[in-house]
Amino acid sequence: MIIKILILISYVIENIFDFVLVKLNDSYVKKPLPENVKDVYDEDKYNKWINYRNDSKKFSALQTLISAGITLLIYIFNVHSKIFGIFPFNQYISNIFLILVFMVFETILSIPFSYYSNFVIEEKYGFNKTTIKTFILDIIKEFVIGSILTIGLVSVITFLFEMFHNWGILFTIVLVILFNLFVSLFSLTFLKIFNKFTPLEDGELKTMLTELCEKYNVKLKGIYVMDASKRTTRANAFCTGFAKKTISLDDNLVNNYSNDKIVAVFAHEFGHAKHKHTVRTMWFAFFRIAILILSLGVILNFPIICQSFGFEGVNYFFAFTILSTISWPLSTLFDFISNKISRKFEYQADAFAAKEGYGESLIGALKQLSRDALTNLNPHPFVVALEHSHPTLSQRIDAIRK
Numbered sequence: 346m347i348i349k350i351l352i353l354i355s356y357v358i359e360n361i362f363d364f365v366l367v368k369l370n371d372s373y374v375k376k377p378l379p380e381n382v383k384d385v386y387d388e389d390k391y392n393k394w395i396n397y398r399n400d401s402k403k404f405s406a407l408q409t410l411i412s413a414g415i416t417l418l419i420y421i422f423n424v425h426s427k428i429f430g431i432f433p434f435n436q437y438i439s440n441i442f443l444i445l446v447f448m449v450f451e452t453i454l455s456i457p458f459s460y461y462s463n464f465v466i467e468e469k470y471g472f473n474k475t476t477i478k479t480f481i482l483d484i485i486k487e488f489v490i491g492s493i494l495t496i497g498l499v500s501v502i503t504f505l506f507e508m509f510h511n512w513g514i515l516f517t518i519v520l521v522i523l524f525n526l527f528v529s530l531f532s533l534t535f536l537k538i539f540n541k542f543t544p545l546e547d548g549e550l551k552t553m554l555t556e557l558c559e560k561y562n563v564k565l566k567g568i569y570v571m572d573a574s575k576r577t578t579r580a581n582a583f584c585t586g587f588a589k590k591t592i593s594l595d596d597n598l599v600n601n602y603s604n605d606k607i608v609a610v611f612a613h614e615f616g617h618a619k620h621k622h623t624v625r626t627m628w629f630a631f632f633r634i635a636i637l638i639l640s641l642g643v644i645l646n647f648p649i650i651c652q653s654f655g656f657e658g659v660n661y662f663f664a665f666t667i668l669s670t671i672s673w674p675l676s677t678l679f680d681f682i683s684n685k686i687s688r689k690f691e692y693q694a695d696a697f698a699a700k701e702g703y704g705e706s707l708i709g710a711l712k713q714l715s716r717d718a719l720t721n722l723n724p725h726p727f728v729v730a731l732e733h734s735h736p737t738l739s740q741r742i743d744a745i746r747k
């Protein structure tokens with residue numbers, strides 16, 4: 346019983362901690378903006394940002410309260426083990442059933458929140474472009490992909506632990522690392538399930554980007570435009586692939602940003618490639634996976650943890666669930682470290698672009714991106730340290746100009 350209470354307390358503290366971070370950011374909203382980003386918002390836009398922030402904040406507080414309340418009830422009444430017990434004759438079938446029930450439940454629970462977020466808040470501030478049809482298709486696709494991946498992973502891990510006991514931990518670490526590699530190798534394939542990619546039309550932008558690739562010896566597989574505008578007005582771009590790179594630009598970017606700004610964004614991306622940031626980030630991600638799976642091993646070696654929630658012995662899916670509930674201090678620490686590394690890499694990529702003469706265009710692009718996405722220009726330093734993978738706009742501008 347004491348273990349169960351400790352786990353529930355940990356879950357409550359995690360949610361309170363999130364509220365504290367939001368409150369910290371609140372305390373910075375009233376402070377004057379840094380000098381170098383004062384021109385990002387005019388007064389109208391600034392008021393719009395304040396309202397957008399208030400609406401989003403109230404909504405996410407309500408969402409957290411409801412989800413946390415339901416999760417607590419599920420834990421208190423041992424719902425996991427009750428569902429698992431419906432098919433007591435085979436643990437693989439019971440697990441698949443348990444996973445499906447929870448995924449269906451989570452999906453249904455998320456629909457009203459996601460609907461409100463898209464069609465009320467994002468709509469009110471002009472971000473939303475999603476139609477009901479795309480909205481429903483997205484939910485179905487995410488559910489199918491999520492279920493297949495979760496069921497596959499949990500089944501294989503169950504098998505490994507049953508077969509090799511504690512050695513199973515080692516195999517699981519290797520398996521999850523390979524799985525992560527697989528997901529990042531095929532990230533574009535996954536994206537294609539949700540979006541349409543069309544080759545960038547011949548013209549000035551294509552010539553400029555191709556020349557940029559030649560200049561920095563980046564082998565190019567193709568330049569594509571992604572139809573992000575079918576969901577949102579926000580803009581993004583990325584560069585993926587190992588030996589040969591695929592460049593993807595949101596149509597929102599191509600249609601609304603000057604070619605100079607887009608090229609500057611890719612000069613920044615190639616800065617990442619030049620410094621081999623992807624590979625270096627990956628090592629840390631692998632280390633993180635290894636530590637988390639070791640923690641899973643600890644939970645599995647203490648059957649009393651699963652037993653205090655009504656299971657007869659250990660349950661692999663539930664052990665995962667418990668791990669994600671109690672590992673937040675560890676995850677927060679890992680986020681803190683990985684975000685610190687990431688912010689350092691962002692400075693390096695910016696410096697690369699600046700040294701190559703794209704500094705001012707990059708600043709222009711970053712300002713426009715912040716304005717279009719209604720970004721918080723004055724977040725609390727503690728929140729930045731814990732949660733931001735990028736330095737603040739003001740910090741980046743300062744560094745680029747130096």
Ligand SMILES: [Zn+2]
Binds near residue numbers: 613614617691694
């Ligand atoms: Zn970057």
